[in-house]
Amino acid sequence: MKKAHILSTVLLFVFASIYFSACNDDKGKEVPDAPYITTPFFLNIPEALLNADNPLTVEGIALGKRLYYDTLLDGVSGRACVQCHVQKEGFSTYASNSLPHINLAWSSAFLWNGQVEGKMEDIMLFEVKDFFEADMAKLNANATYKELFKKAFNADKITYENTSFALAQFVRTLISADSKYDKFLLRKVSLTPSEINGMDLYYSEEGDCFHCHGTPLLTDGDFHNNGLDENPEEGRMAVTSNPQDRGRFKSPTLRNVALTAPYMHDGRFETLEEVIDFYSEGLKSSPTIDPLMKQIHVGGMQLTTQEKADLLAFLHCFTDSTFLNNPAYASPF
Amino acid sequence: MKHLKLFFLTLLAGSVFFQSCKDEVQEPNPNSQLNVLFYHQVNNVLLDFDTTQYTNALNQKFEVSTLRYFVSAIYLRKANGDSVLVKDIHYVDARENIGMNIEKEVAAEQYVGLSLAFGIPAQLNQTGMFTMKPESNMEWPVPMGGGYHYMKFEGKFVKTDSSIQNFQMHTGPLMAKDNSVYFKFDTPIDLKNDATITINEHLDKWMTSPNDLDLKDITKIMGNAEVQQKLMDNGHDVITLTQ
Numbered sequence: 001m002k003k004a005h006i007l008s009t010v011l012l013f014v015f016a017s018i019y020f021s022a023c024n025d026d027k028g029k030e031v032p033d034a035p036y037i038t039t040p041f042f043l044n045i046p047e048a049l050l051n052a053d054n055p056l057t058v059e060g061i062a063l064g065k066r067l068y069y070d071t072l073l074d075g076v077s078g079r080a081c082v083q084c085h086v087q088k089e090g091f092s093t094y095a096s097n098s099l100p101h102i103n104l105a106w107s108s109a110f111l112w113n114g115q116v117e118g119k120m121e122d123i124m125l126f127e128v129k130d131f132f133e134a135d136m137a138k139l140n141a142n143a144t145y146k147e148l149f150k151k152a153f154n155a156d157k158i159t160y161e162n163t164s165f166a167l168a169q170f171v172r173t174l175i176s177a178d179s180k181y182d183k184f185l186l187r188k189v190s191l192t193p194s195e196i197n198g199m200d201l202y203y204s205e206e207g208d209c210f211h212c213h214g215t216p217l218l219t220d221g222d223f224h225n226n227g228l229d230e231n232p233e234e235g236r237m238a239v240t241s242n243p244q245d246r247g248r249f250k251s252p253t254l255r256n257v258a259l260t261a262p263y264m265h266d267g268r269f270e271t272l273e274e275v276i277d278f279y280s281e282g283l284k285s286s287p288t289i290d291p292l293m294k295q296i297h298v299g300g301m302q303l304t305t306q307e308k309a310d311l312l313a314f315l316h317c318f319t320d321s322t323f324l325n326n327p328a329y330a331s332p333f
Numbered sequence: 334m335k336h337l338k339l340f341f342l343t344l345l346a347g348s349v350f351f352q353s354c355k356d357e358v359q360e361p362n363p364n365s366q367l368n369v370l371f372y373h374q375v376n377n378v379l380l381d382f383d384t385t386q387y388t389n390a391l392n393q394k395f396e397v398s399t400l401r402y403f404v405s406a407i408y409l410r411k412a413n414g415d416s417v418l419v420k421d422i423h424y425v426d427a428r429e430n431i432g433m434n435i436e437k438e439v440a441a442e443q444y445v446g447l448s449l450a451f452g453i454p455a456q457l458n459q460t461g462m463f464t465m466k467p468e469s470n471m472e473w474p475v476p477m478g479g480g481y482h483y484m485k486f487e488g489k490f491v492k493t494d495s496s497i498q499n500f501q502m503h504t505g506p507l508m509a510k511d512n513s514v515y516f517k518f519d520t521p522i523d524l525k526n527d528a529t530i531t532i533n534e535h536l537d538k539w540m541t542s543p544n545d546l547d548l549k550d551i552t553k554i555m556g557n558a559e560v561q562q563k564l565m566d567n568g569h570d571v572i573t574l575t576q
Contacts, residue, residue: 203474291487
C-alpha cells in the first residue's frame, strides 16, 4: 500500500509537471537576463495603421526622435531626417520639397509616386538603408545608442530593422489635429466670412478640393493626374508599369500647407496663390487626366478674384501652431 | 481509502494531460457558407476599365475609370419572416478588386430571398464612422449634409463635337436625404449546403429608365437634388441577383 501511495504521488507530480509544461514551446531555453521593461505609450487617436510588432513605447519614441535629429544616422554624408523635415515648416522643407511628415500614422503608401508601400516601418527601413545608407557599425560603436536600443528593444545589436522601428515610432506621433479649422469643427473658434466662403468653395463641386484633400487628414492618400502637363512624367507608372498611372502622384496632406512650399511633386509653384491660379485656369489635359478634374475642358475652375482670396484664406486655417511648436517633436540635442 | 482517492486523482491528472493538447473533436457543422460575389456589367458585358468604349441609351460613347460604392443592410430572408444579417455596410472598389466578395456562415436552411440597399441608409450614414481608407475616402462633405458617398462612378465620354469630357456620377445623401436604392429579391436561396450568389451591378441602367441621362449633365451633381433623385429612380433595376 505504501508503495502504491508513493507511486501515485510521484505519478501525480510527473503528470502535473508535464501538463503545465506540455504546451509550452520554451522548453529547454536558457533563462535570459532580466529584460528592460518598456513603458507603453498610448496615442489618443482614432483607428490608425499601428504595428503590433512595434508597439509604441516611451523609450522607443525617444530613441526614434534622437535618431531623427542625429547626423550619425547617415553613413555617407552626415545628413539627418530633420534636414528635409523641419518642424517649423510642417516637417517638410523648401529645399527638399519633401512630403511633410504629418499624420503618417494613417498612410500606407509613401513618397510622391508611392514607391514604398506598407507600414511606416517599411518606409523608415527604406530611409535608413537605401537613402541614408546608415553605417550600423558606427551606431553599434556608440555607447549611448547601445544603451538606448537596449532600453527600447532589449536589443544587444543595433540593426537596420530596430533603427527603422524606432524612427517609425517617433514619426507615428507626429499628429496635427489642432488647426483653426479643427477648432472651428469643435466649435471653439469662428471663421471669418472670407474663410467660410473659402470653406464652402473647398467643399463644393465648384471648387472641388475635397475629393483629393478631404477627410480629417486633408488627403485621400491616393494618386492623381491633376493636369500639370500635356505630356506628364511617369509618376505612379514608374512603380506599377501601368500606362494608366502616368502623371499620377500622391495627394499631399494640406495640413500646414501654408508652410510647405514649394508645391506639386516637382515644386514648380512657389506660392499658394500660384497653386490656386493653376487650378483655376492652368489645367492641361492628357490621356490619364483624373476624371475628378471636372473643368479640364475649360482649363480649370474659372474662379473669380474674390473666390481665390477666400480659398486662400481658408487654406491658411489648416496651419496648426500647436503641432509646429510641440516640444515633444523638437530636437533633443 | 486515502490511497484509492490519490490513485483516482492521479488517473484524472493523467487523462487531463493526454487530452490537453489534442484537437477538439469535430462536430457536424449546422451552418453553411454563403459566398456573395460582386460583378459589374455594362450592356450585359463584364466591365473593363479605361479601354473599352460603351454606348448608353442616348448613344453616347463612354469609358469607365472608377467604380466605388457601398451596399448595405444585406439580409437573407426566411419563410417565417425572420431575417439574417449578411453584412451591414460593404465597400466595393471594382477597379482595385476590393470587396469583390463576402463570405458569411449562416444556418443551413432554405431562404426565400435577399434584401439590400445600394448606398447607406440614413440612420447608418454618419460622418466619422470610417477612419481608414479606402472607405474614409468616400466621405460626403459636411456642408452637403455629411455621411459618405454611395457611389463614385467616373469616366470619360465623347461629346457631340467629338471632344472628350469627364463625367462623375457621384451619388449620396445630399443634405442627409436617404437616396439609397432598396432592393428586395424574392429568389429562393438554398443554403442547406454551401452556396454562391452573385450581385450584378448594371452600370448602363443608371443612365436610363425612366430618365435618359446625358453624360454632359453628370458632372458636379453632388449638390443637385434633381439629378440625385433621377439617379435614384433609374436605380430600380441596376442590381440583379443570380445563383
